Amino acid sequence: MTGEITPVLSVKDVVKTFPAVRALDGVTLDIRRGEVHALLGENGAGKSTLMKILAGMFTPDSGSITLDGREVAPKSPLEAKALGIVLIHQELSLVEELTVAENVFLGALPRRSFGFVDWNALHRQTAEILRRLNCDFAPTSIVGDLSIARKQMVEIARALTVDAKVVIFDEPTASLTDQEKLVLFDIIADLKAAGVGIVYISHRMEEIFRISDRITVLRDGAYRGTLDTAATSEAEVTRLMIGRSLDYSRNTETVAAGAIVLETRGLSCGDLFQDVSFSVRAGEVVGFSGLIGAGRSELAETLFGLRRPTAGAILIDGAEVSVETPTNAIRHGISLVPESRKEQGLVLGMNCRDNITLPQIDALRRGPFLSPAAELDIYDSYQKRLSIRSPGWRQLVRNLSGGNQQKIVIGKWLAMKPRLLIVDEPTRGIDVGSKAEIHNLIRELARGGYAVIVISSEMPEILHVSDRIVTMYHGRVMREFTAAEANEDSLVQAISGLN
Template sequence: MTPTLRVADVSKSYPGVRALQHVDLEVLPGEIHAVIGENGAGKSTLMKIVFGVTQPDSGAIEVQGTPVHIGSPVEAQRLGVAMVHQELSLVPALDVARNIYLGREPSLALGIIDWPALYRNAGALLRRLGIALNPRQVVRGLSTAHKQMVEIARALSWQSKLLILDEPTSSLTQGEIRELFRILRDLKTGGVSVLYISHRLEELPEIADRVTVMRDGHTVGTVDARSTPIPALIRMMVGRGVDQLFPRAHVPIGDEILRVEGLTRHGVVEDVSFSVHAGEIVGMAGLVGAGRSETARLIVGADKKDAGRTIIDGRVVEIGSPAVAIAAGIALLPEDRKQQGLVLPLPVKNNLSLATLREFTRFGIVWQRERDRMAQRFVRDLSIRTPNLDFRVRNLSGGNQQKVVLGKWLGSHPRVLIFDEPTRGIDVGAKVEVYEEMNDLIARGAGILLISSELPEVLGMSDRVLVMHEGRLVADLPRAEATPERVIALASGEELPVLTSAHHG
């Protein structure tokens, strides 16, 4: 059987970095082939080469048995190779059909767009893929899952034989993931090959046929997805066994340092009350739309509350803005680190000093040496992998970007840190590093509110678990009572609200 894609002995270097070294990869027709590895393993560089975004220094690529030079994404698409990036690239103001055929609209004489043909073709493509969307629906109003499906439809409108998906499930609910997997299985049946990049190892037995593992720019090996245990994949990824995915350190829980009472934003969050103590990690679970991130934004004053009060170290503090929250010792590591936590075009050192720039400013002038000394300390202490302090933060891996966000806040010496989806889109090795940083923080007397859609993460790292449902706090459970089944039942509304913890209210 001739492979849809064969990558042979491909290498790629950048100044100071050997991104790929003698990489081999083979994807068969109708195969869903996963590629996994830690951040910085070379996955993104390999996909950019296959899609023509960058060129290899050496090696060969074959598409359907023919040696090719893929000089650009347009050439890749003409060869039947399409890619859906993790950051979606649709035009929000245009409808579904125009996004699918943007720049390739069917035309009549004199270049006039054939609108009936455009919507007819888009409708036929969506039906073929089993995607229940109106071609005339404006993209701005679609959910993330539906936007992703439009991206897939656009990619396949090129009659693609190989579809590359980069972290396709990172922002999807379980129901939306099932729908995506249905579409991928239909594509597989139709002979389309899929290169599937993911950090969610638990998905692989369900959707992938084979898995190629990358580490430090090399391909470590290719194994069967269904018969290879996850611990074995982790050992291949990190070069060692990860015996404890959630390295929870237990420290004495001290005095209450944060309490919120009756926190309300009508229609979003209603009458939420809970506390966080020094040395404590309080997890917050709930379904998408339950109000978890909205609660965090209310606590730090990013959104205006309609009612409620915040008590820090026994003193009521009116937090009307994030600046007041910072001064009060509360830091939020936001859900979307790229849009809300970082300034992507700026260097690492600038991002690390965003929350504390005033400390390095005299008479309106930034004292560069002091700022750089602080930045270098956090790069060392947090093991941020960057060539230098002037490296643009947008070019770091997801795990290292998250460390920069954490370093930014550590400089302000917060008492309470709110981690909102702290490990989304980062690999298992980087996750453990984030958890270890949490342990260090609570050991130094900080308190942590951990918001996560990954229930094993919440249960593995928390002393107590808060559960939200439809904007309300429905449970505050000691860890021993927070079983996966019970948390899911409470989060979905199947179990009646119950507040059992003595810390509540």
């Protein structure tokens, strides 16, 4: 192929700085015609920033972007699109109230005279694109009524309205079913055959190895190297990404579990979950496995006093207690690291220290006034213990990477010195490096005598950290496994309700 000589898009020495953070530090990349170029890196490595620069949403501080041998500097998404660079967002950017056709051609609706929209042309052209994508919905459907996967397809349909030279897919399969993934891969193959350069961002190794031709790795905003997919391995890529490989081995530690810390008997909460009975001992990690909607998070929220149980009992140290408010739960030594760190775990506009000390702020006083020394002590010790990477305690948590944000939430609740720590999806959306650190921390906590409940949708994670695994299906406990007897197959069976 002659494409190797003239890349369709090349990025040279791009630097982008945000206040307090150097997001991109001289990144270089070239995309060839008709190749799928995977872009990999941990969260905070700079992938999204780079893509937003290409799509005209940010302006680089320095460096150049060359498209078809011509230097370009798109200043808005519309301009980038006109140049032929199309970004398909990770977070969907559709207008829910409008129809599929209106969304697909948003900003470039076909017009008749006097500026009126040419509806016939709009629907005809959209229908054509949808046919190419094998979509089963009409141009006139309202986007808000579609499933997430279908919305994703609408987003992709948008890319096909222009004569794209480069199409960037940012985590496109995050919400697709296996079936829909196949359709997506077909589309990518079509684009590729048509000579379009494709940038493919994903955390999922198996996809990357399946469809990409080359892989570029970023770490901490810097370029780490480009590999030929055919000539490399998952291990090599991971090493480039985090500097070492990730351990997902099964937990084989045998713990000397102590006394029962928490027990529930026939706990129910309306139609969210029913008749849940289980127990957690000091020094053991109990994993909760189940599909979304199985009632695991709701159970955790009930244990933490955010929901009122409608039946059953909660026992702490063998004595029945009523946990009606979070304040109450905290007093009983229960901490909850909630499922969504941005919506439930953090105040994004607050600094690191204030987020960590928030639940115990009433206790950190000298007389009626806050004690900055006591607050800093807590921040310093958990910053060290969890190796939170932040320029200082004054940094707003908004500016931290996902992994470090998660560590702040965990630190916030560890600082309460709980006896029972519940962690809901502890590693969702964070990078592999932080993931491993959090897994180690959970094991370490158990060794230190904490009772820990881990809720996770990732099976390898559950198998990796748990001593015992409770499976839930439609609000009911299905089976309990010990670490030794559980495997992915038996777990999948249990959480799908096939006992």
